Amino acid sequence: MSYKHLGSRNSGAPGWLFQRITGIVLIVAMVGHYILMHYTPTSGHSFASTFERMQNPLWKVFYLSFVVVGIYHGLNGVWGVVRDFKMKRWLSMTILGAMIILGIAFAVFGFMNVLVF
Amino acid sequence: MIHKHDVLIVGAGLAGLRAAVELAGKADVAVLSKVFPTRSHSGAAQGGIAAALGNEEEDHVEWHIFDTVKGSDYLGDQDAIEMMVSEAPEVIIELEHMGVPFSRTKEGKIAQRQFGGHTRPKVGADGKETRVAIQRACYAADRTGHVILHTLYEQCVKHNVHFYSEYYVVSLIVKDGVCRGLVAFDIQTGELHTFHAKAVMFGTGGYGRAWKITSNAYANTGDGVAIAYRAGIPLEDMEFVQFHPTGLWKLGILVTEGARGEGGYLKNKNGERFMKNYAPTVMELAPRDMVTRSITTEILEGRGIDGKDYVHLDLTHVGEATLKERLPEIIGFAKTYVGVDPVKAPIPIQPTAHYSMGGIPTSLFGEVYLDEKGTILTGFYAAGECACISVHGANRLGTNSLLDGVVHGRRTGKQIAKFLQTAEFSELPENADTADRARIDELFASTNFKESYHHIKDTLRDNMMAKAGVYRNEKDLKEMKQIIHELREKYKNVGLRDKSKNFNTELMEVLELGHLLEFSEVVVEGAIARQECRGAHWRTDFEKRDDTNWMKHTFAFRTEKGIELKYKPVTVTKYQPMERKY
């Protein structure tokens, strides 16, 4: 006997693994970010210091990857939440589509914040 | 509704499922069970399943045969025993191939442990041969029955066996000496169904529920035995009911003999290992009937702990590591139900009604006998605890009944397959279910709850424990007979409070009570007649076994005038009766 509700067969393994990997990457990023922002309050909260930091390409790379990794991890997480509900396939696919578009849009917007320097 | 299948198997314990696996793919087979298959009581078996594999030490089929014959107090039919024991190794290997996760030896073979009554010869320093305990019980920790039951169910799933789960069988359809099917109701809907088949097999398990303290499940109400009896089939050796020595105090939950196999001691209130007074060579590993009587004697003579009705099973010296590895369930039971950690303190235990040696008489191939002369009822088969072939005689050895279940389940399956090659569907009598329908309708129509069924049941169980238990005598048994008569009268007035057909467990309990009363009478009648002490049947008004008069099986027939007893001689091949000392 086979079960009537068997889901799609594509493996969830990569998504699951990337969620953990991006999570670990985010820990590092978060700790750095927080030390920077709050330990010395001016370093993140004034344009001058931000501008100065952004002259260093390494910081640019750091923020670009932060944006990508953060958005991926967040949206992949939301996608996991969505799949926890039984819903019609078209609905879940629409949500997925919307999420991808949203993700790309915000990633681009976030890039603009960084690349403007 | 009428269903049609080649074969109907009633009971999804080891016997039923093993037969189903045998028949799967060869015939259209359906299994009916009143509980979901994996809930069958075979799953409660803890200690092991016997086979002379010789994985741990030298062993021979011969030795196993001898032990079984001797354990049965020479009432076992020796041809049947020889057959079962010789097939044992093969059947166990087959189970392993199906996936049973047995515990393993260091070399990766199936592990084996000691069990009561299983011995090997040993020549002592004085040149005399004695017998000492042997490791013959294949096990999976203390969950042997559980893993075998689940594996067999898995095989059934694999082979797409059809299950009617939670169907309660109420009667057999027998006409002109041919079994044609059965009547059952679907517990979930209360609907009565008629099943038409070429062959019906019963593997409905034991009848320990008629005693107050029992290791048996609620479901073990001897339905199959009673149903067959009502259909005109005699019952064999019903007076032989095994009391297991070690049930948890008050609850009767089993503490496997494996606990003694791993080295546990029995101690009375003086902290004395009293078994040395009863079975000096094998001590705690004497056969069950002996250990049970020893414990009961200790208790009756006031040497129970604090003078109460229990003694101690002491495992504290066995060591925590061994206990955790080999007896994890026992640790759990003791902690949960009596608040004792066996690693640190002894477990309070008392004998508990455990196994039914008697049942539906069958041939070596599971065919059911209609009388003591060997007339066969066409199309009806039985195996497992509900059947009596008889391999256990007056007393079953531990681990021999799981073996009985799988060996005879398999043999019966093969026999049915052979039968099906030529068998046709016999016509179903008209209105086969009329009587059952009327009975159930009557129960539903009952307007007042005149007699409480559970009160009748409690009275029966209390008295069976006291008067037809470990020790019996004529006076008690006759009183018991009278009590059953009174209870049967009362039973006629039992009604139902639950009038919903949907999953009506009250209806089921009432029908089960009818079965309990039906066969309890047979037990008592057989016990009154058997004037000797043999195995589990111990009469205080007689001194010992009487081989001249009682080397025979009881056959109880249901007649208009009441129970009629006839007898059939025991089959003896090689082993002449001798005194049973350990």
Add this chain to the structure above:
Amino acid sequence: MQVTFSIQRYDSSKDKKPYRQEFKLDVEPTDRILDCLDRIKWDFEGSLTYRRSCSHGICGSDAININGKNMLACQVLIQDIKKKRIKIDPIPGMPIIKDLVVDTTDFFAKYEVVKPYLIAKNPPPKERFQSVADRALIDEAVNCILCGACTSSCPSMWGNPNYLGPAAMLKAYRFAFDSRDEAPAEHLEAIDTSDGVWRCHTIFNCVEACPKEINLTWHISQLKKKMVEREL
């Protein structure tokens, strides 16, 4: 000692909605909940319906919800509850047939999905060897009594009833990690879906619920790692 039992009643053949009924009972601290249910049924309310058989936690019939937690009625004593008011419900997330009896059709259908049997061909004439260490790998998993307490307790299953559930996962583990099984991939395949192992968010309700003290989440984590290995 007097205890109040508040039991959810519902007969699917006639009631529109469940309702509660209360029973006051004099009990011993060492009584099992199952004993109490029996007494209520026998002495007061003949129509109270529940499943049970072995009465010592081995058959898996009587998983019920006591004070919001899934457990076996026969394995819990009054003294374990530590409350004078005991709330009894059927296990959640499964259709109710009557009172405490739920429909387990779906539960067992999910069990069958994972091919719950040893897949192996051409056995040797004697037993297959299995080392003590290999046997130990499945030691916990073979103890499952299919009571359903775990799957019914899983929030992931409540949200998405199609989730195969921890019991089915454990069964997949039981065979995929049995050194004798020749096709672990077949068992793994069945649960490597969006309704399969990936619906487990390590909530551990299943572990709390399991009467056999099986750490299901540990087994599920082994499965997930195996899946990742397979994909990479």
Add this chain to the structure above:
Amino acid sequence: MNFYQSGWTKVLTTYHRFAGSWAWIFHRISGLALTAYIFMHIIALSNLQKHKIDGGKAFNEEMALFSSPFFLVIEWLLFAFVLYHTLNGIRIVLVDFANGARYHKQLHYAVVTIGVIAFIAMGYVIFSHQVNKTVAMLF
């Protein structure tokens, strides 16, 4: 047949919540909140894009707003989410890859303990700047 099935929201509120349940609920809430926040954050920072025009004025004004005591409290609470999600994220990874499943409760208590300590410490860091500034202003 007419079955009645409890709705999942009802079960979610009536089923006993053990440590693992709480951990999951908070992880989910914090995860979703952080995702929402990351989008807001990107929008908020878009003032940077005007710096070629206004030399960072708009950005500085916004940052001044965020440095007000009210927003500092908000920021502190946001940190609670980040902190919990991070620590519990580590717990999940330990459950998945190490033997954490056998010690999940201990891990949970560790997460809560470390979390509370770090939260208070961060409160000190955030507000000490503010306190210092206020003190400096007064004298």
